[in-house]
Amino acid sequence: MSVIRGARERARAEVGAAIKEEAGRQLAAEGAAQLSLRAVARELGLAPSAVYRYFPNRDDLLTTLIVGAYDALGAAAETALADAGTADPLRSWMAVCRAIRGWALARPHEYALIYGSPVPGYDAPPDTVGPASRVPLALVGVVEAADAAGALTLFPGSGQQDEGVSADARRLFQDPGRTIPLTAAVRLVAVWAQLFGLISFEVFGRFDRIIDARDDVFDRAVLDLAHQAGLRPTGTGSAAESAAGR
Amino acid sequence: MSVIRGARERARAEVGAAIKEEAGRQLAAEGAAQLSLRAVARELGLAPSAVYRYFPNRDDLLTTLIVGAYDALGAAAETALADAGTADPLRSWMAVCRAIRGWALARPHEYALIYGSPVPGYDAPPDTVGPASRVPLALVGVVEAADAAGALTLFPGSGQQDEGVSADARRLFQDPGRTIPLTAAVRLVAVWAQLFGLISFEVFGRFDRIIDARDDVFDRAVLDLAHQAGLRPTGTGSAAESAAGR
DNA sequence: GTCTATAAACCGATAGAC
DNA sequence: GTCTATCGGTTTATAGAC
Numbered sequence: 349m350s351v352i353r354g355a356r357e358r359a360r361a362e363v364g365a366a367i368k369e370e371a372g373r374q375l376a377a378e379g380a381a382q383l384s385l386r387a388v389a390r391e392l393g394l395a396p397s398a399v400y401r402y403f404p405n406r407d408d409l410l411t412t413l414i415v416g417a418y419d420a421l422g423a424a425a426e427t428a429l430a431d432a433g434t435a436d437p438l439r440s441w442m443a444v445c446r447a448i449r450g451w452a453l454a455r456p457h458e459y460a461l462i463y464g465s466p467v468p469g470y471d472a473p474p475d476t477v478g479p480a481s482r483v484p485l486a487l488v489g490v491v492e493a494a495d496a497a498g499a500l501t502l503f504p505g506s507g508q509q510d511e512g513v514s515a516d517a518r519r520l521f522q523d524p525g526r527t528i529p530l531t532a533a534v535r536l537v538a539v540w541a542q543l544f545g546l547i548s549f550e551v552f553g554r555f556d557r558i559i560d561a562r563d564d565v566f567d568r569a570v571l572d573l574a575h576q577a578g579l580r581p582t583g584t585g586s587a588a589e590s591a592a593g594r
Numbered sequence: 595m596s597v598i599r600g601a602r603e604r605a606r607a608e609v610g611a612a613i614k615e616e617a618g619r620q621l622a623a624e625g626a627a628q629l630s631l632r633a634v635a636r637e638l639g640l641a642p643s644a645v646y647r648y649f650p651n652r653d654d655l656l657t658t659l660i661v662g663a664y665d666a667l668g669a670a671a672e673t674a675l676a677d678a679g680t681a682d683p684l685r686s687w688m689a690v691c692r693a694i695r696g697w698a699l700a701r702p703h704e705y706a707l708i709y710g711s712p713v714p715g716y717d718a719p720p721d722t723v724g725p726a727s728r729v730p731l732a733l734v735g736v737v738e739a740a741d742a743a744g745a746l747t748l749f750p751g752s753g754q755q756d757e758g759v760s761a762d763a764r765r766l767f768q769d770p771g772r773t774i775p776l777t778a779a780v781r782l783v784a785v786w787a788q789l790f791g792l793i794s795f796e797v798f799g800r801f802d803r804i805i806d807a808r809d810d811v812f813d814r815a816v817l818d819l820a821h822q823a824g825l826r827p828t829g830t831g832s833a834a835e836s837a838a839g840r
Numbered sequence: 841g842t843c844t845a846t847a848a849a850c851c852g853a854t855a856g857a858c
Numbered sequence: 859g860t861c862t863a864t865c866g867g868t869t870t871a872t873a874g875a876c
Contacts, residue, residue: 379714468627541795569787
């Protein structure tokens with residue numbers, strides 16, 4: 349009995365995975381707004397109604413894909429962070445940013461799904477916020493490691509301007525276990541946005557016929573962003589750059 | 595005869611403008627991928643086929659909207675640049691960036707149309723590149739004015755890293771009439787991407803429940819971007835900020 | 841230049857047989 | 859859990875009358 353149920357559940361998981369995979373393919377070809385349960389079923393040789401045994405509706409399938417993309421990108425960032433160690437914060441920073449960019453360039457359509465324009469008529473359910481915060485939390489981890497090593501510039505003079513900062517930022521970044529200073533957290537949010545601006549322009553083709561030396565331009569900009577986030581250069585000028593692993 | 599033709603052309607232009615306007619409304623409601631000629635016709639009390647007298651197909655209507663959005667945003671940036679004058683490059687920089695952000699926040703759907711993820715299955719025709727470059731050229735204008743005033747940091751030490759820069763950047767930014775140094779041009783491209791990352795996050799709601807003091811965060815980040823672009827601060831620390839018009 | 845009518849597709853979702 | 863059949867809606871685009 350439990351053997352049968354085991355086999356049944358395995359079969360169910362396999363079909364579910366096949367649907368998810370085919371949906372991912374169609375996502376790449378047509379975009380999220382045009383994702384169609386019918387087309388997925390057609391391609392898999394299923395009746396359209398069969399798909400509803402696995403996903404109650406279209407938005408639910410979309411949510412699964414979105415969560416999968418967030419998790420894959422988050423895992424890439426976390427792995428890069430773990431591999432880089434905590435010895436050199438600037439090196440960790442570069443590693444995480446490069447891992448994010450690498451993932452985005454390798455899977456442009458999944459990237460567009462989570463960091464492109466919002467899908468019209470789709471409201472992200474609360475299940476997505478956990479996976480979505482893995483990347484920003486990896487960046488927070490780098491800043492916290494730098495802070496612990498005394499390598500974080502606190503910009504005490506600019507504390508005044510950051511005064512008007514929201515209670516929400518406080519709630520998000522000062523929960524138990526987080527050690528990042530509030531002013532650094534707010535700076536980091538802006539840096540986060542700028543990092544993804546850089547990546548989005550490249551992924552969406554806005555650098556085509558404009559920039560060829562994209563690795564160099566990215567590294568240079570990300571180094572500036574590290575400074576903007578408060579990470580102190582480990583040396584002077586180009587020494588910092590070589591320390592970052594060029 | 596020419597009077598009749600004049601009236602006819604006027605009527606034609608009016609209907610064409612009405613179609614464009616209604617299409618813009620639907621764009622705001624449903625997104626670019628869902629833009630439907632039929633729905634436009636329905637709302638205007640026209641037969642679907644009548645719209646084809648004005649736009650040969652759906653993509654052509656979309657192109658018209660895209661060009662319109664690029665031109666409107668470009669005009670906003672150019673106006674801000676002209677109003678700010680050339681006396682204080684940092685002030686001009688802030689003015690142009692704020693104008694871009696203001697336009698984007700006021701017309702989020704038109705912004706998404708031109709700076710969101712690419713519409714699947716739609717290839718931007720060459721007509722769009724002229725209007726699309728008005729905003730980057732306004733930013734170039736600020737940097738060139740700073741250069742003329744001797745307020746541009748040339749980063750001579752980092753000329754080495756920018757060596758691998760594309761011939762395309764050279765062609766784009768060193769054509770007749772442009773005076774921006776090539777290294778500054780390449781830096782500016784990265785800054786341009788980061789600026790729009792900042793704006794996109796805000797427009798697409800990624801700052802919701804995270805940042806409330808968005809004006810302050812934006813100004814702070816854009817000031818850092820100015821520095822990254824080579825604009826020298828006009829004074830020290832917070833003096834630069836007040837000079838920028840806070 | 842606008843209309844009606846129509847072709848030839850597409851979609852999400854459900855009911856009920858097996 | 860998969861199927862057929864179906865409801866009720868959508869779309870782009872064209873043909874031909876007026």
